[in-house]
Amino acid sequence: MDSRRILVTGGAGYIGSQTVRLLLEQGHDVTVVDNLSKGYRHNVPAGRLFELNIADTAALAGLMRRMRPQAVIHFAAFIAVGESMREPARYFTNNLGGSLSLLTAMVETGVRHMVFSSTAAVYGDPPSSPILETFPIKAVNPYGESKVMVETLLRWFDEIHRLTSVSLRYFNASGADPAGHLGEEHDPETHLIPLLFRAILTGQPITVFGADYPTPDGTCVRDYIHVDDLAQAHILSLEYLLNGGASDQFNVGTGAGHTVLEMIKVVEEVTGKKVPYVIGPRREGDSPSLVADPSKLRSRLAWQPRYGDLKTIIEHAWKFASSHSK
């Protein structure tokens, strides 16, 4: 693909920084916008980071006039399901309000394409598994609802302003860059794999959120996708839009589901250590099972996962976690 000028919001975060790394490796000119409320300066190569809040429409528009990006990849958002059940307003303000501000700046400056970080949480409790893009949209927590609302905004911005977009509905992003430099370091950490490592490293047991779900062993089933394969899906989406592709939505997952107890077993195999854990109550807002049918992404955008195997995902994540533990 030709070299492109791309603006990335949330490029200092977990998935954003991996995508920035891949874009740069593939010869693109990348500008990152991040207010560092969740992301880290050390995740972005020097000179590429603009510390801005995406709610600041005027500042974004100014930056876009200077940089003239051909497209935006929009990651910046809050992501914790549990927190969104306690503080819904923060999720709507940041995720919906921030996206509206960004879209406003794009229309004002003539930037016509967006790749958007959506989520499998838009499907809520799906009627069956694996999940197709045509399944009903019905979020069961404010985090998922905020992403549904942005997908709705995108439909109207296409209809009215001819701004085309791809919404990528992520399943569970996991793993680290194969070289071990970039990885998951949320604060506070809420995600399963880093918390399993933490339990190993500190000896403090992790709580498994519920063992009475209608799943093979009673714990929740998720589809864990390598962050590098997820990042590559953004670059394919970008190329698709820049070549005139119409707005669309794609699941990004592997198609394989794993329970929390299975994850514990694989983590123990990879690390050679026991994971201390206790069974606790369900976490509010959790769906019993979220597994992608990724065939649309494979067939329309020729996406092919490089690291589909769960063991490889956990090996890369462990390489990062064990060399960056505090």
Ligand code: UDP
């Ligand atoms: N989970 C758990 N204990 C934890 C964190 C997560 O049992 O301390 C479970 C959670 O209920 C879900 C799965 O692990 O079924 C993945 O959760 P995560 O927060 O990583 O991602 P989500 O599925 O919410 O996007």
